[in-house]
Amino acid sequence: xxxxxxxxxxxxxxxxxxxxxxxxxxxxxxxxxxxxxxxxxxxxxxxxxxxxxxxxxxxxxxxxxxxxxxxxxxxxxxxxxxxxxxxxxxxxxxxxxxxxxxxxxxxxxxxxxxxxxxxxxxxxxxxxxxxxxxxxxxxxxxxxxxxxxxxxxxxxxxxxxxxxxxxxxxxx
Ligand SMILES: [Zn+2]
Numbered sequence: 816x817x818x819x820x821x822x823x824x825x826x827x828x829x830x831x832x833x834x835x836x837x838x839x840x841x842x843x844x845x846x847x848x849x850x851x852x853x854x855x856x857x858x859x860x861x862x863x864x865x866x867x868x869x870x871x872x873x874x875x876x877x878x879x880x881x882x883x884x885x886x887x888x889x890x891x892x893x894x895x896x897x898x899x900x901x902x903x904x905x906x907x908x909x910x911x912x913x914x915x916x917x918x919x920x921x922x923x924x925x926x927x928x929x930x931x932x933x934x935x936x937x938x939x940x941x942x943x944x945x946x947x948x949x950x951x952x953x954x955x956x957x958x959x960x961x962x963x964x965x966x967x968x969x970x971x972x973x974x975x976x977x978x979x980x981x982x983x984x985x986x987x
Pocket of ligand 1: 935938939940945946948949950951
């Protein structure tokens with residue numbers, strides 16, 4: 816199947832974006848197409864590579880991306896020896912996304928629909944797109960809290976955020 820993008824071209828132009836491992840996995844599974852950030856860092860049309868846990872097989876020189884992809888998608892999280900997402904070399908990038916929309920809002924403005932698009936599944940209604948659900952919202956708040964702990968950045972502080980919607984790019 817032909818895809819419009821060539822991996823080497825994507826690697827040349829992409830900027831990195833860091834996700835928590837489970838959120839990088841949610842993107843891989845097609846469950847996540849939004850992310851909220853405190854800083855205005857990206858523009859519509861920007862192509863980004865997902866920084867996620869990574870590892871090498873048989874040493875750097877003999878790694879193949881297909882091996883990396885296969886292992887990464889079959890046993891996604893927390894197998895021993897995954898290396899820190901933060902230091903994932905760009906040349907191993909496997910997931911590329913393109914920013915399609917930016918909303919500027921306060922973090923508490925997030926709707927349940929947005930929370931689902933952030934890749935959060937409701938702990939009380941798993942698999943359902945629940946609306947006005949306090950359990951779903953609590954799960955989202957927990958996720959935000961795990962990343963943003965400093966004064967002025969918490970859900971209760973209700974900071975302005977940049978809500979990016981993105982599409983996952985297919986490539987050859
Ligand atoms: Zn729910």
